[in-house]
Structures are given as structure tokens and as C-alpha cells.
Amino acid sequence: MAVDRLLPTPEAADLIALTREIADKELAPLVTKHEASETYPEGLFAKLGRAGLLGLAYPEEFGGGGQPYEVYLQVLEELAARWAAVAVATSVHTLACHPVNAFGTDAQKERWLPGMLAGELIGGYSLSEPQAGSDAAALTCKAERTEDGSGYRVTGNKAWITHGGKADFYALFARTAPGSHGISCFLAPGAAEGLTFGRPEEKMGLQAVPTTSAHWDGAVIDGDRLIGEEGQGLQIAFSALDSGRLGIAACATGLAQAALDAAVAYANERTTFGRRIIDHQGLGFLLADMGAAVDSARATYLDAARRRDLGRPFSRQASAAKLIATDAAMKVTTDAVQVLGGYGYTRDFPLERYMREAKIMQIFEGTNQIQRLVISRHLAA
Structure with missing residues (x-):
């Protein structure tokens, strides 16, 4: 189901609607085939670039979207709910543009940023x-x-x-x-x-x-x-990593949302002992915990993003968001497989893929053990 989002402007709401339309049309029909065959979706990132989705967090003067980070991350989440690999690559592309935007000379920005933000250069x-x-x-x-x-x-x-x-x-x-x-x-x-x-x-x-x-x-x-x-x-690398961690938190949340949606849909259709399985308290409570975990992950990354947008320190909050969202994705996708039982273990449903994809979220952009180290150091300061 569509996530009920609190967005800062009508323009942001329109952007989310456009993203959902593009994701449903361009990503959802291709994901199963390309993931199963391990083939690269040639031309897909160029399409996302032409739609303006690869430069959302960067200045309009260079062809970016000029969007606050809280909006960009929710776009990323929508992409991840359809195709996690594409969303992660989009997050990495955004991360790769940061050095030129934040530390490049005027000449370097004018030379390279327009093509990068338009998706002409990935x-x-x-x-x-x-x-x-x-x-x-x-x-x-x-x-x-x-x-x-x-x-x-x-x-x-x-x-x-x-x-x-x-x-x-x-x-x-x-x-x-x-x-x-x-x-x-x-x-x-x-x-x-x-x-x-x-x-x-x-x-x-x-x-x-x-x-x-x-x-x-x-x-x-x-x-x-x-x-x-x-x-x-190292200053340049570390200045980008907090933002990159928020990107992964958003991707993990989108993946967890997709798993929750699939599990809820199945639980509403499947019956045992004359009742929908969602009406059995044991499974209903499991789904409730999954929903709460997804909501918590989203709220945590949005809190960090809003601090970033206000120019306030957000390093600890970014690490917390990455830790919470990726651990939630691992648990939610695992529980979603359990909801479907034997079917969840088969490739007839996407849950087993979601579970495999969730694992890497706990590892890249700094392992979750590193995030705990970052958080503890902030607490000790």
C-alpha cells in the first residue's frame, strides 16, 4: 500500500507521486528478470536521470532538483520498495557527486555537475x-x-x-x-x-x-x-558518509516496507481453520511488530534528514538511522518469509530476495558495529 507521508510542500507530494509512477512503470516490471539473471538494466539510470531523480539533493543552478534531504530520501525509499539494487546505486551516485559539489572549484562544478546531476554521467x-x-x-x-x-x-x-x-x-x-x-x-x-x-x-x-x-x-x-x-x-570522504548512511537507511526502509506489504497482502488472502491468517493473534501481532519497525525506521532517518536540512549536526543521528533501519529491514524481511511459510522460501514470491538484499544493508556504508562505535563516541564526548 502507498505510504502515508508527511511532506513539507505540495511540490514534494507531486514528486513522490511521480516517483511512484516511474517506479511502478520502469522498475517493478523488470526487477525479477534482471535480479534472477544477474543482468544490468542498460539505459534505466539514464531514464531516471531524465526524470530528474538523480540530482534531487543538489542545486538547481547546476541542474539539480534543489530538494531538501528529507524529500530526496523518501524518493529513494520509494525506489527501493520496487528495486533495492537500483535505489542503492542511486544513493551511491548521489554520494559520488558530493565531492565536486561541496569541494570543487567553480570551474569544476560548471564542467561536470550538470552532466552528473542529469544522469548523463553515472x-x-x-x-x-x-x-x-x-x-x-x-x-x-x-x-x-x-x-x-x-x-x-x-x-x-x-x-x-x-x-x-x-x-x-x-x-x-x-x-x-x-x-x-x-x-x-x-x-x-x-x-x-x-x-x-x-x-x-x-x-x-x-x-x-x-x-x-x-x-x-x-x-x-x-x-x-x-x-x-x-x-x-579523508575530510571529503567523511563529510559525505553521514549523508550516504541516510541513503542506505532510506533504502532499507523501502525494502522493509515492500516486505511488510507483501506479507500483509498474503495474510489477508490466506485462510486456515476458517479464518484469514491475519486474524490469528499470533500472526497478527507479528505483523504489528513488523509495521512498528518500519514506522520507527522511517521516523529515525527523517529526524536525521531534517537536522541536516536545518544545518544542525546529524552524525550521531545518521548512524542511529542506519543502524535502526537496516536491523529493522533484516528482521522484517525474515519475519515476512515466516508469514508466508514454505511459499516464502520459494522464488515464486519476492520475500526470499528481500531477505537476501536486507543483509548487505547492515554491512555497507559502515557496518552496524561501526555505527555503534560512532554513536558511543558521541555519547562519551
């Missing part, structure tokens, strides 16, 4: 490495000045890149000097000579959008693709 985020996931300061991928000083020669390996091998650009974080202040950010072209990608990871879920490793074999990046100053990379 982005990936390349921070993690095989031995440096949550510990971003341990990066070893190097970017060294070329002999003539006009660019950077990149050497090393990156990991866990959503849209790897498909994206047109990557927000790349590489080491330009020793120490935690020696990491820099680059807007790396996806077709750089000397850049190759590993085979897509064989994942439990989100199979229609590839996640890959990347190998930089002395690829040269022009000097004008350095975003911010040398050594500012």
Missing part, C-alpha cells in the same frame, strides 16, 4: 580497498605526480565498488603522501587507460548492479581532476 564511489574498509586511513592506493607535474599516476587496488565497470566516473580516494593527512580525492574517469575491473562479485543479493574491484596500473589522471586540496581526501 558515478561510483571508490574508497574501500581489500585491506582497508572501515579503516579508511589505511589506504595504500597511490596517486603520484607525473614527471611533468601536470597530473597524477595512480597505482593500486580498490574494492567493493558499486557500478564498477559501468560508471562514467568515480570519486576516487588515493594516497598522495604518508599519514592520515596524505589522502586526496579525484574525479576519476571510468575509461582511464590503465584502469581495469575485476569480475563482478558473486553476491547474495543486489545482483543486477555489479560490485567489483578495480586495478589501477599507472593510469594517469589530469591534475584538474583533483577535488579540493592534496591531503583533504
